[in-house]
Amino acid sequence: MTLSLRQIRYFVATAELGQISQAAIDLSISQSAITTAIKELERTVGVSLFLRTPHGMDLTPAGRQFLSHAYEILKKVDEATHLNVIGSEIEGMLTVAATYTVIGYFLPLHIERLRRLFPKLEIQLFELNRESIEEGLLSNRYDISVLLTSNILNPALVTEKVLSSTRRLWLPAQHPLLQAETVGLKEIAEEPYIMLTVDEAAHSALKYWSATPYQPRVILRTSSVEAVRSLVANGQGVAILSDMVHRPWSLEGRRIETVNIGDPVPAMDVGLAWRRNMELTPPMLAFRSYFQQAFHLPER
Known part of the structure; x- marks a missing residue:
């Protein structure tokens, strides 16, 4: 059995989002299609890539190693298929x-x-x-x-x-809000909040918060995305940030989950x-x- 780009894309989406259900929504396909593709992929490479938990899909050590290769494969495919470029003689x-x-x-x-x-x-x-x-x-x-x-x-x-780049709520693994049917700014306002300040992020956040009766309960303002990532992953608070800066793991190797926000929050x-x-x-x-x-x- 050989690898397919479909399997690799489904694997990456599941690894990044941490849940088959979220990956299915993001890719506009069925959950069963992702489940089947991941099982086929694991049979092909001969190792388990995920640990199945009640809260989602956690990468195994082999899964993390394979994710690095998957990113490289998708990068090369993108380069080969999407860039019909303009003459290279520009100087x-x-x-x-x-x-x-x-x-x-x-x-x-x-x-x-x-x-x-x-x-x-x-x-x-x-x-x-x-x-x-x-x-x-x-x-x-x-x-x-x-x-x-x-x-x-x-x-x-x-x-x-x-x-x-869509803005979503960042949460630590096993946070109660991961089980909520919908999460809006009202629910987020009840949580300790880490406010990113770099590139006018705080100003952008306050614009959509000010359109509601709620305000974030800010416990820290920081210009460091990595500080936000680590604090969220370690259960110190939550944050709303864009998918572009999201990574599923903190520097300590702890999981950062994301959920969609029910209230209007503009993309970056x-x-x-x-x-x-x-x-x-x-x-x-x-x-x-x-x-x-x-x-x-x-x-x-």
Whole structure:
């Protein structure tokens, strides 16, 4: 029996979400299809990849090792099938400004691909906060930026969204809210809350909290995503953060679960920004076209 991409995708979704039911919802398929695929995969590799528990699916040591290989396989398949790129003869200098979250959790893979696709293009990358990026774009210090476009309000800038990352509630394993039929901001307000502050996360959170009669019971404000991850995994509180920064394990190897939120919570939008009314240079056009193709966006 041979491996299939379907099995690998189902395995990754289950590993990341921790529950077959959640993976089925995310993939829009039946739970039985995922269960069958995982059993076939385990027979093929000859080891158990998951521990089945009353609370979901926990990776075995072999499962964690296989997950690393699965990510590599899917990455190579994506590179081989989704990028019909634009000529590789583009050359010159491109200055790209990006925010902390984007550099940490989104951009490195794409910068690696861009450098392989355009070996003659020199990309200079700068990490800055939103205000500094806006000022730098308007003063021509940077050509283009990759940032949270939902935070951009300056009419002198053009934004182009490439990804919307859903925000969900982060919980430690076996938290009572994992068993609730629905979880809204009312229920979340009763829990100790870890508030992330980097990239205006606290400001974004308060905008959707302020539309309700509830407020989070904040016990700590931190600029560190890893601190939020560890605190949640160790049962010190809960948090609402995007799927883009979620990882199923803390640095201590403890599980972080996610659940959908019943109340309206906007997604975190990631995209490009540049100065309005400027003529895009060939390096800028190549950079923009790469993201359009990578995320299957219509070319404009």
